[in-house]
Amino acid sequence: MSKRALITGGSRGIGAATARHLAGQGYDLCLNYRQGREAAEALVAELREHYGVACIALQADVSIEAEVVRLFEEMDQRLGPITHLVNNAGILQPQMKVLEMSAERINKTLITNVTSYFLCCREAVRRMQAAQTGGAIVNVSSAAARLGSAGEYVDYAASKGAIDVLTKGLSLEVAAQGIRVNGVRPGFIYTDMHGDGGEPGRVDRIKGNIPLLRGGQPAEVAAAIAWLLSDEASYATGTFIDVAGGR
Numbered sequence: 001m002s003k004r005a006l007i008t009g010g011s012r013g014i015g016a017a018t019a020r021h022l023a024g025q026g027y028d029l030c031l032n033y034r035q036g037r038e039a040a041e042a043l044v045a046e047l048r049e050h051y052g053v054a055c056i057a058l059q060a061d062v063s064i065e066a067e068v069v070r071l072f073e074e075m076d077q078r079l080g081p082i083t084h085l086v087n088n089a090g091i092l093q094p095q096m097k098v099l100e101m102s103a104e105r106i107n108k109t110l111i112t113n114v115t116s117y118f119l120c121c122r123e124a125v126r127r128m129q130a131a132q133t134g135g136a137i138v139n140v141s142s143a144a145a146r147l148g149s150a151g152e153y154v155d156y157a158a159s160k161g162a163i164d165v166l167t168k169g170l171s172l173e174v175a176a177q178g179i180r181v182n183g184v185r186p187g188f189i190y191t192d193m194h195g196d197g198g199e200p201g202r203v204d205r206i207k208g209n210i211p212l213l214r215g216g217q218p219a220e221v222a223a224a225i226a227w228l229l230s231d232e233a234s235y236a237t238g239t240f241i242d243v244a245g246g247r
Helices: 015-025 037-049 066-076 103-131 154-177 204-208 219-231
Strands: 003-009 030-031 055-060 084-087 136-139 180-187 240-243
Touching: 003 015, 003 066, 015 030, 015 037, 015 084, 015 219, 030 037, 030 066, 037 055, 055 066, 084 219, 103 136, 103 154, 103 180, 136 154, 136 219, 154 180, 154 219, 154 240, 180 219, 219 240
Parallel strands: 003 030, 003 084, 030 055, 084 136, 136 180, 180 240
Antiparallel strands: none
16 A cells, blocks of 8 residues: 655654655655745655655645645645654744743744644544545654753643643544554754754753763654554554653
């Protein structure tokens, strides 16, 4: 059976690393991006050339319901119905204590990081159930859901805690249809996202407190995501892999 994966936030960081890993395993890919069209299209060209897979890039803000519906419909038309979903899109806002956070900031984080996952899961499950062939979803959470990110990103950590609950609850709802839902919790990974939070060198600052004494690479997270999507993980659902160097 053909494997067709949608990766949200697929143009950079963990999303791009996951795209490369899955392309190497023969998946056809739809890479979603909100902005950064050039990076997304360059990655599509790379994957087509190196791996010979079908690959498209589609712009959509997955925090907006109408755009999620359009994204999935366009994927249906151009690539075929989804069989695997990687929910990876998200934002990290500048470091700030809870006492300084506005409702606007909190709501932006929650809508972007949580609502988007719910909407993409909904559309994916609808298609997987209609096809009656099962499927697999991996939600990219964060070690922050366990650690709390005090003094920096408690709103982000809370959004990822919500993703853990979504993962567990949805896994129970759809298990009987052969749809598996799992999560990966990356720790301190070298990605551009830390720059979004105002500290590009954050991983290097913290790595001495990580048991493995180093930050992680996006490819290390991608390998965990790919395993959970694969048939090798056929008896795993509602579970999580921490890729956090021991934290």
